[in-house]
Amino acid sequence: MKKIKIALLGCGTVGGATYKILQMNAEQIAQKTGVILEISKILVRDKERPYAVPESLLTTNYQEILDTRDIEIVVECLGGIEPASSFMLQALKAGKHVVTANKAAVAANYETLVSTSAQYHVMLRFEASVAGGIPVLDALQAPLNSNDIEEVSGIVNGTTNYILTQMIEQGQAYEEALKMAQEKGFAEADPTADVEGIDAANKLSILIALAFGEIVPIEKIATIGISKLSKEDIAFASHLGYKIKLLASAQKSKTSLQASVQPTLVPKDHMLAAVANEFNALFIHGNAVGDLLFYGKGAGGLPTASAVAGDIIEIANAIDKNAAFDSYVNKISASHLTYLGEGSNAYYLRLSVSNRPGVLAAIATTFSQHGISIESVTQEVNGDAAKMMFILNEVAREKLELALLALEKLPEVIKVACILRVMN
Amino acid sequence: MKKIKIALLGCGTVGGATYKILQMNAEQIAQKTGVILEISKILVRDKERPYAVPESLLTTNYQEILDTRDIEIVVECLGGIEPASSFMLQALKAGKHVVTANKAAVAANYETLVSTSAQYHVMLRFEASVAGGIPVLDALQAPLNSNDIEEVSGIVNGTTNYILTQMIEQGQAYEEALKMAQEKGFAEADPTADVEGIDAANKLSILIALAFGEIVPIEKIATIGISKLSKEDIAFASHLGYKIKLLASAQKSKTSLQASVQPTLVPKDHMLAAVANEFNALFIHGNAVGDLLFYGKGAGGLPTASAVAGDIIEIANAIDKNAAFDSYVNKISASHLTYLGEGSNAYYLRLSVSNRPGVLAAIATTFSQHGISIESVTQEVNGDAAKMMFILNEVAREKLELALLALEKLPEVIKVACILRVMN
Numbered sequence: 001m002k003k004i005k006i007a008l009l010g011c012g013t014v015g016g017a018t019y020k021i022l023q024m025n026a027e028q029i030a031q032k033t034g035v036i037l038e039i040s041k042i043l044v045r046d047k048e049r050p051y052a053v054p055e056s057l058l059t060t061n062y063q064e065i066l067d068t069r070d071i072e073i074v075v076e077c078l079g080g081i082e083p084a085s086s087f088m089l090q091a092l093k094a095g096k097h098v099v100t101a102n103k104a105a106v107a108a109n110y111e112t113l114v115s116t117s118a119q120y121h122v123m124l125r126f127e128a129s130v131a132g133g134i135p136v137l138d139a140l141q142a143p144l145n146s147n148d149i150e151e152v153s154g155i156v157n158g159t160t161n162y163i164l165t166q167m168i169e170q171g172q173a174y175e176e177a178l179k180m181a182q183e184k185g186f187a188e189a190d191p192t193a194d195v196e197g198i199d200a201a202n203k204l205s206i207l208i209a210l211a212f213g214e215i216v217p218i219e220k221i222a223t224i225g226i227s228k229l230s231k232e233d234i235a236f237a238s239h240l241g242y243k244i245k246l247l248a249s250a251q252k253s254k255t256s257l258q259a260s261v262q263p264t265l266v267p268k269d270h271m272l273a274a275v276a277n278e279f280n281a282l283f284i285h286g287n288a289v290g291d292l293l294f295y296g297k298g299a300g301g302l303p304t305a306s307a308v309a310g311d312i313i314e315i316a317n318a319i320d321k322n323a324a325f326d327s328y329v330n331k332i333s334a335s336h337l338t339y340l341g342e343g344s345n346a347y348y349l350r351l352s353v354s355n356r357p358g359v360l361a362a363i364a365t366t367f368s369q370h371g372i373s374i375e376s377v378t379q380e381v382n383g384d385a386a387k388m389m390f391i392l393n394e395v396a397r398e399k400l401e402l403a404l405l406a407l408e409k410l411p412e413v414i415k416v417a418c419i420l421r422v423m424n
Numbered sequence: 425m426k427k428i429k430i431a432l433l434g435c436g437t438v439g440g441a442t443y444k445i446l447q448m449n450a451e452q453i454a455q456k457t458g459v460i461l462e463i464s465k466i467l468v469r470d471k472e473r474p475y476a477v478p479e480s481l482l483t484t485n486y487q488e489i490l491d492t493r494d495i496e497i498v499v500e501c502l503g504g505i506e507p508a509s510s511f512m513l514q515a516l517k518a519g520k521h522v523v524t525a526n527k528a529a530v531a532a533n534y535e536t537l538v539s540t541s542a543q544y545h546v547m548l549r550f551e552a553s554v555a556g557g558i559p560v561l562d563a564l565q566a567p568l569n570s571n572d573i574e575e576v577s578g579i580v581n582g583t584t585n586y587i588l589t590q591m592i593e594q595g596q597a598y599e600e601a602l603k604m605a606q607e608k609g610f611a612e613a614d615p616t617a618d619v620e621g622i623d624a625a626n627k628l629s630i631l632i633a634l635a636f637g638e639i640v641p642i643e644k645i646a647t648i649g650i651s652k653l654s655k656e657d658i659a660f661a662s663h664l665g666y667k668i669k670l671l672a673s674a675q676k677s678k679t680s681l682q683a684s685v686q687p688t689l690v691p692k693d694h695m696l697a698a699v700a701n702e703f704n705a706l707f708i709h710g711n712a713v714g715d716l717l718f719y720g721k722g723a724g725g726l727p728t729a730s731a732v733a734g735d736i737i738e739i740a741n742a743i744d745k746n747a748a749f750d751s752y753v754n755k756i757s758a759s760h761l762t763y764l765g766e767g768s769n770a771y772y773l774r775l776s777v778s779n780r781p782g783v784l785a786a787i788a789t790t791f792s793q794h795g796i797s798i799e800s801v802t803q804e805v806n807g808d809a810a811k812m813m814f815i816l817n818e819v820a821r822e823k824l825e826l827a828l829l830a831l832e833k834l835p836e837v838i839k840v841a842c843i844l845r846v847m848n
């Protein structure tokens with residue numbers, strides 16, 4: 001049986017779990033695939049820290065890994081853009097296949113990494129970088145490649161989904177739910193990258209590349225986190241038949257593409273609404289297959305390492321079969337689509353207004369003048385003031401913002417208190 | 425760009441839709457994969473019927489396809505065990521790759537088909553045979569091959585799921601819901617293969633082969649359909665917090681395997697309970713990745729053909745890369761697991777009993793004597809008679825049957841009215 005040697009970069013949560021899976025399931029893997037996978041070196045910063053791996057495997061010298069000819073696969077589990085990206089490029093240039101779980105590095109250097117792997121005829125795979133253990137990048141390849149993919153929308157961040165689930169199910173405020181998530185280990189001490197949507201935007205950028213063959217760097221993705229979300233809007237949304245989820249969404253038409261990461265009202269009977277706590281899910285619409293949903297654990301050592309190990313196996317099989325190497329099937333398109341930013345969506349809007357006759361008429365007239373149609377309106381009156389909650393039909397964000405400026409000038413409108421996207 | 429020639433066998437729902445996808449998405453496919461796919465012959469029984477394909481492609485002579493050297497892929501869309509199986513074997517032996525959507529033929533001849541493809545160094549793929557457009561067989565390969573798969577449970581028949589959804593949501597009786605399904609085109613005039621679970625058992629047999637590397641022919645899978653299910657038990661199950669779904673389930677331990685197709689109580693907060701109407705879903709548990717769910721359309725022309733076309737692309741890529749050909753990664757295990765049939769499960773039980781003191785005590789004593797523990801019991805009294813609904817903790821089916829024989833001898837018990845599996 002062919003033996004394939006692997007080096008791990010990093011031995012933290014994902015690196016340690018990858019080592020564990022390749023040990024724990026070694027017999028299964030050999031039996032199913034006909035190859036033996038051997039981790040022969042592990043790069044760490046400090047050999048003295050206690051790791052759950054044999055000390056003889058540890059090295060602090062990356063050059064040693066690059067120079068070891070029979071190491072065919074380098075598995076990057078360091079996280080962060082650098083030095084991870086440089087290490088991956090060095091490995092590819094040294095003729096080694098690369099597997100990574102690193103969404104920040106892949107999103108930041110997608111084209112360089114992919115083109116380098118092509119140039120050096122080696123494979124680059126990053127299944128674990130999006131939605132952890134859920135094999136969605138693989139699915140977006142051959143099995144769905146007969147489709148024109150028209151939408152990819154997902155809950156791709158477990159921390160924020162856990163917090164939102166607490167807010168929805170327990171009626172907690174954001175700060176309270178964040179504290180609980182931190183206590184349970186679902187949120188980091190500095191939760192910024194998760195709660196402000198940056199992590200989700202990295203993942204969406206990778207999904208867009210594989211689903212649509214387009215490069216949209218995260219700076220161009222309209223990104224709104226969940227830290228400003230109120231209990232009140234969660235309750236109103238629920239009353240209207242929706243759950244609020246942090247959705248990373250991209251839709252394509254024949255000529256254009258729109259994408260955003262933002263808290264979004266998802267109809268309660270949509271499968272994405274059933275995705276609770278730290279779970280992730282990806283919703284895909286293809287012009288042949290229709291609607292698909294993939295659900296599972298998007299983070300954590302073993303689920304993430306499951307995807308890393310799957311990529312290792314995919315490469316090992318290609319080596320074993322003497323296949324020509326190809327990172328992923330999809331190619332970045334030469335004919336780029338027009339990028340519309342957030343584009344057109346339905347929206348939920350909460351206004352604080354004075355409680356007097358003619359308020360709705362004035363607001364409805366303003367919307368009408370801006371060509372925006374109202375799907376539904378409900379209100380909650382409290383003495384002299386009232387809250388009005390609108391669901392607006394699909395409209396371009398820029399057009400909506402102009403209407404809001406006009407609304408704020410109406411004497412009846414106290415303020416625009418909340419705007420949230422509504423999933424179609 | 426490399427051009428790959430394909431023959432279709434059959435031009436019905438799936439064959440016709442496969443032709444349509446390869447036309448409709450030709451540009452996408454060429455751009456994403458770098459190969460051009462050309463359907464160059466279509467086998468039909470009768471050229472005179474009107475087909476939505478150019479007449480010049482039609483042939484009634486299979487030998488002509490076998491003899492055409494530059495046809496590299498044969499796509500079987502005939503359905504039924506024969507002549508489909510013989511045609512596939514002939515194609516494999518002629519050195520052609522084979523794609524099929526035919527669960528009956530694959531389940532009936534799994535080992536012969538797979539070993540013939542290996543012997544002739546060609547690929548055999550059958551993604552569309554299970555759960556239509558949902559790419560679950562592909563997922564069970566490389567991306568999840570680092571896992572020891574411990575469970576595969578799914579809603580793999582759209583007809584029965586549509587009928588059950590009507591029964592659950594509209595309170596319809598089975599006959600009424602079946603009639604509606606037939607009117608809407610979700611059930612055939614003779615619905616036997618669907619409603620009696622035979623279609624689902626074929627799919628489960630294929631899933632078991634790919635997930636566990638074991639061959640369990642459908643004759644050995646305990647199979648119960650939905651035609652005997654009453655409105656009453658659906659309502660009681662709902663009251664107890666469950667939805668009844670026709671589940672195809674297989675669980676593995678270190679040394680054994682159990683499998684069945686039967687109406688099963690699924691907890692309402694499980695993702696499978698949210699799968700409504702004609703949709704399918706597969707739940708997978710791996711020892712690294714944890715719980716996964718794949719959801720989508722399990723039948724219909726375009727969704728099924730999406731998977732067929734995905735398999736064609738997978739093979740075309742292997743041809744393009746000069747890879748050694750391998751049908752699927754997983755190998756059938758040499759060391760077979762003990763097959764336990766239906767095995768051990770939790771069960772729902774409805775008894776008709778006399779309404780008098782001491783009934784529960786007598787029943788509970790009988791269960792206890794048979795080593796069966798009761799999770800919960802509820803009752804509905806109607807004059808002299810009562811209905812008692814039990815949820816029993818996990819027990820082997822044989823042991824449960826012995827207890828039921830003893831229960832039926834109790835003077836208090838009128839009859840055992842219903843037994844259904846409960847998902848753990």
